[in-house]
Amino acid sequence: MTLITTTSDLEAFCRDLAGADYITVDTEFLREKTYYPQLCLVQVAGPAGAAAIDPLAEGLDLAPLIAVLNDPSVLKVFHAARQDLEIFFHLTGRIPHPLFDTQVAAMVCGFGESVGYETLVTKLAGARIDKSSRFTDWSQRPLTDRQLQYALSDVIHLRPAYEKLRKRLARTGREHWLEEEMAVLTDPATYRVDPDTVWQRLKIRTNKPRFVAVLKEVAAWREREAQRRDLPRSRVLRDEAMLEIAAHAPAGVEDLARTRGMGRGFAEGRQGQEVLAAVQRALNQPESEWPQVEPREELPSGLAPVIELLRVLLKMKCDENHVATKLVASASDLEAIAADDAADVPALSGWRRELFGEDALALKHGSLALAVVDRRVRIVPVPKECGDAP
Known part of the structure; x- marks a missing residue:
């Protein structure tokens, strides 16, 4: 097992990766106590071997690794990449x-929805992952051999899994099915957080403009403060x-201090004053500028x-074509x-x-039907005269 803790060793490792067709990459991080994920370990595997790179090692410069990650000639293979990519985006400004x-x-190839890494490599690479280090504190040093073995397994077994998935995609002609999903993952907008829109992620039970206006301002303050x-x-x-x-739009410290779960210390301090200012900003806006939340329309x-x-129909078509619904x-x-339509x-x-989609519209308009044939749901044609009937 290789643990890289110096820039010179990282440079040597990355020189070996430079000519690779692809590398597999994974990270270990913590974010329970922080807004931004704290990168604790980067695992990379190439054709010549695998290594765990310690970004917490004193004096280690990740520049050689970042150069490989940004090299357009080397394909980067991740599993469930979104959080890993978020880390690199905030670290370097690039994806x-x-x-x-x-x-x-795997979803395209019929392995179900959001298939886990262990399940995938067991099916494709015949590997068994020791899960005992899954919930370890990756910020603690030194790392044990068991931790490193677990971490490196996330990229070592990913290589044969990727090879088999790539062949399945080529055999079925589905490579282009991934393009839309990869476009989302490589779009910087996916990882940027706009404080003025974070209120939209909250579950609210009212669409009253005054409530929403105050919520928007307070949520934006919280996001910037976090x-x-x-x-x-x-x-x-x-x-x-x-x-x-x-809901209550407190006008002063006394009102704010009565908020459930909020102590007087918060209400009287700097943060409390800033929250009250956010409430007032919302109320000072012209009502015509308050956010409007359209009520969810009832289905006809x-x-x-x-x-x-x-x-x-969707379940049947996806089962037939071995793709996740x-x-x-x-x-x-x-x-x-x-x-x-x-x-x-x-x-x-x-x-x-x-x-x-085409069959969905046809089913909707009666030009095809569903029937149970040999205990399986099948599409059956509808005679034209029947499809045209009122």
Whole structure:
């Protein structure tokens, strides 16, 4: 097992990676006590071997590794890449490219939705992963041999898994199915957080403009404060307290101190004053500028059975084609298709339309039907005169 703790060793390792067709990459990190993930270990495997790189080692410069990650001639293979890519984006301002995510590829190849690494490498590489170090504290030093063995297994077994997935994709002609998903993962906008929009992630039970206006300002303050102090959002202000503040719009320290779960010390201190200022900013805006939340529209009467039929068709088509349903259409996609033939959803464009969308519209309009044949759901043609009947 190789643990790299010096820049010179990292440079030598990266020289061997420079000519590789692809490398496999994984990270170990912590973020329970911070806003930004704390990078604790980077594991990389190439054709000549694998190494764990210690970014916490004194004096270690990650520049040689970053150069390889940004080398367009070397494919970077991750499993469930989003959090790893977020780390590198915040570390360097760039996203490793080109990219291949084996979790997405596995969904395309019929391994189910969001398949885990252990499941994938067991099926494709015949490997058994020792999970005993999964919840270890990766910031503690020194790292044990067991920890390093576990960490390196995440990239060593990923190589044969990637090779087999790549062959399956080539055999089925589905390489282009990954393009949309990879485009999302390599888009910097995926990893940028706009404080002015974070309120939209919260579960709210009212669409009253005054409530939403206050919530938007307080949520934006919390996000900036969490970023500034590098703390988890909940350590700055819990969601429940923020929603209560939005509901009551406290005008002063006494009102704010009565917020459930908030101490007087917070209300009287700097943060309390800033929260009150955020509330006042919202209330000082013209009502015409308050955010508007459109109420969720009720489905038209009679659409529920249509949605259920589309759900059955989706499951059948995905089973037949060995692809995860999550990758083809979501529940909201099905609702949109049931209501509108021209719905702006991924399931009605590109390869998804070929696989599912066209048949979904045909089923909706009665030009095909579903039947149980030999205990399996099958598509059956509908005679034209029947399809045209009112």
